[in-house]
Amino acid sequence: MTRNKKLIRILPLIALFALAVSGIVLSPSARAGGPLIVNNGTPIRWPRGLTQGGPLNSQTVNASGTVLYHVDSGPLGTLSNSEATALVDRIFGLYSSIPTANIRFSNAGPIIDPDSRQPVDVNSSNFGKFTSSTRPTFQNPIVFDSDGSITGGGGVLGFFGPLQLDGINNFQVEGFVVLNGAFVAQLGKIPFLGVFTHEFGHFAGPLDHSQINGNIAANSASASLPPGFNSGQIFDLYAPFTETVYPFIFNAPVGSQLRNSFKDSGAFIASLDMDTKNALSSLYPAPGFFASDPGSPNGAIEGRVVVRTSTGDIPVNGIDVIARRISKGAYPPAPGTVSFPNNQVPLDADGVPLPPPAQDATDSLATASSAVTGVQFGPGRYRLDGLPPGDYMVEVVQINPNATGGSGIGPLDTQVPLIVKEQTLGSVTVNAGQMAGGTDIVLAGFSNAPLVAVSEREPNEKAAKAQSLAIPAEVTGSGTDQDAAKLRVIFPGGQGVGLLNDLYTFTLTAPKTVFLSLDPISGSGDMDLYIFSDAFPGKKIPLGDASMMGFGATESASEQVAVQLPAGNYFIGVSIFAGSFNYRLRVIQSQ
Numbered sequence: 001m002t003r004n005k006k007l008i009r010i011l012p013l014i015a016l017f018a019l020a021v022s023g024i025v026l027s028p029s030a031r032a033g034g035p036l037i038v039n040n041g042t043p044i045r046w047p048r049g050l051t052q053g054g055p056l057n058s059q060t061v062n063a064s065g066t067v068l069y070h071v072d073s074g075p076l077g078t079l080s081n082s083e084a085t086a087l088v089d090r091i092f093g094l095y096s097s098i099p100t101a102n103i104r105f106s107n108a109g110p111i112i113d114p115d116s117r118q119p120v121d122v123n124s125s126n127f128g129k130f131t132s133s134t135r136p137t138f139q140n141p142i143v144f145d146s147d148g149s150i151t152g153g154g155g156v157l158g159f160f161g162p163l164q165l166d167g168i169n170n171f172q173v174e175g176f177v178v179l180n181g182a183f184v185a186q187l188g189k190i191p192f193l194g195v196f197t198h199e200f201g202h203f204a205g206p207l208d209h210s211q212i213n214g215n216i217a218a219n220s221a222s223a224s225l226p227p228g229f230n231s232g233q234i235f236d237l238y239a240p241f242t243e244t245v246y247p248f249i250f251n252a253p254v255g256s257q258l259r260n261s262f263k264d265s266g267a268f269i270a271s272l273d274m275d276t277k278n279a280l281s282s283l284y285p286a287p288g289f290f291a292s293d294p295g296s297p298n299g300a301i302e303g304r305v306v307v308r309t310s311t312g313d314i315p316v317n318g319i320d321v322i323a324r325r326i327s328k329g330a331y332p333p334a335p336g337t338v339s340f341p342n343n344q345v346p347l348d349a350d351g352v353p354l355p356p357p358a359q360d361a362t363d364s365l366a367t368a369s370s371a372v373t374g375v376q377f378g379p380g381r382y383r384l385d386g387l388p389p390g391d392y393m394v395e396v397v398q399i400n401p402n403a404t405g406g407s408g409i410g411p412l413d414t415q416v417p418l419i420v421k422e423q424t425l426g427s428v429t430v431n432a433g434q435m436a437g438g439t440d441i442v443l444a445g446f447s448n449a450p451l452v453a454v455s456e457r458e459p460n461e462k463a464a465k466a467q468s469l470a471i472p473a474e475v476t477g478s479g480t481d482q483d484a485a486k487l488r489v490i491f492p493g494g495q496g497v498g499l500l501n502d503l504y505t506f507t508l509t510a511p512k513t514v515f516l517s518l519d520p521i522s523g524s525g526d527m528d529l530y531i532f533s534d535a536f537p538g539k540k541i542p543l544g545d546a547s548m549m550g551f552g553a554t555e556s557a558s559e560q561v562a563v564q565l566p567a568g569n570y571f572i573g574v575s576i577f578a579g580s581f582n583y584r585l586r587v588i589q590s591q
């Protein structure tokens with residue numbers, strides 16, 4: 001029931017002091033690992049030919065397919081306009097020189113005020129003139145919010161937004177980036193450059209966030225940390241390999257050797273990692289990038305992630321799949337391994353750390369790629385392109401649970417709580433020119449008891465009449481958007497109401513992870529799925545109420561929800577938001 005839902009994407013690069021970055025996602029689109037915006041399975045990209053219009057008849061993409069950006073004429077915090085512009089040009093130079101990608105970005109001069117026809121310092125008083133999607137200026141403005149007054153409070157470092165989306169051709173016609181100069185002094189110039197670099201990845205693809213090494217480097221509780229390292233050693237090994245589009249900045253812990261020169265991860269995302277390069281290359285492939293291209297030096301891996309049940313495998317969307325090459329060095333690296341020998345970090349002429357030198361011991365961190373399932377290639381499916389040959393460890397990992405909303409990785413509002421937070425498929429051999437695949441990753445830890453087959457019994461729209469389930473269960477039911485409903489879920493901000501047409505109930509005598517999958521057998525429209533505890537407040541349940549344990553309310557007819565639940569009594573609500581269906585609801589709990 002997301003029809004009226006306007007999700008404002010605020011993408012914090014969050015540290016202990018919340019930093020942020022972001023954009024706006026327009027319905028009907030979904031986010032993704034790799035591409036940021038996906039429309040019915042097709043990623044949104046820049047047009048590849050002349051794109052022109054607005055009051056200046058200016059171009060956002062020129063006839064040869066180069067994306068043209070315009071830069072603010074004002075300063076950026078402690079940086080002069082020429083210093084800040086040089087940073088912008090440096091970053092677009094990185095994204096323009098990926099050998100496997102064929103997209104280029106070029107500075108087309110200052111942002112021009114369409115009224116005065118003169119270069120302009122964009123600030124909070126005139127910002128709307130350059131970021132109106134109804135009266136676009138076709139300039140791809142890069143805005144220097146020198147004093148932070150455009151961005152406002154809340155620790156937001158900057159943000160990205162598509163200004164014009166063409167949903168017919170799946171193009172981003174115009175985009176913009178705002179950089180919050182109020183943070184330059186606090187972060188330092190080079191970490192701030194890293195933040196720029198991250199932000200421009202959203203603009204350049206548009207690319208989504210990703211997670212490979214960053215969550216480990218941050219010593220996250222959601223990560224599977226390598227044995228034999230303390231937190232400082234983990235930072236020193238992994239932080240220099242952090243994905244540019246990892247959604248958070250994090251501080252170097254006490255005990256880190258790199259901390260003397262780098263107080264956080266910012267400087268290390270100022271160069272592009274393999275995964276970010278591959279994500280852009282997948283959208284704008286140069287000949288030879290894809291394994292199927294003639295003479296490609298690369299291979300690829302594809303497959304699905306599923307929950308296995310007695311009535312068949314259920315493909316699971318939103319799962320982070322990582323492939324790490326392990327034929328040069330093992331993963332995880334042996335204790336004592338460091339990214340830079342002796343923790344000495346060479347810098348380039350601008351003061352930016354060079355990427356860590358190639359070492360067999362760290363190849364599994366450097367030669368790594370990721371994708372989120374169910375975004376582009378079908379339910380539960382992933383594909384990793386652009387892999388150099390070798391043997392790879394393929395694994396699913398827990399996505400940082402804070403990586404939602406503006407910091408999201410993949411399409412989910414709530415990350416799936418994996419029962420086993422790092423699960424390895426084993427070694428897959430990648431050969432040049434070949435797609436390795438066909439092997440499903442079965443999520444570990446779920447009950448393998450046969451599903452109890454149940455037919456829906458009406459009436460079941462009152463909590464007192466909710467149909468009791470013994471789980472794991474497979475319910476066959478039906479409904480229409482005209483069916484009776486007594487309970488309703490209230491979305492915040494007047495974004496809508498979900499009527500709960502069919503209610504089921506079950507009891508957990510111990511804490512469990514519960515996975516629910518709702519799928520149409522026949523019919524069409526939009527079904528949504530809710531799970532809430534018996535502490536619900538009454539006939540109207542706010543979506544944010546503490547009793548609401550999880551929900552799936554996309555525009556799709558299929559929904560999945562995975563939640564960790566304490567022992568207790570729970571209700572499942574099936575909402576026929578639009579249309580009519582015969583449906584199948586499967587409820588599986590952890591062992």
Ligand SMILES: [Zn+2]
Binds near residue numbers: 022199245247
């Ligand atoms: Zn971001």
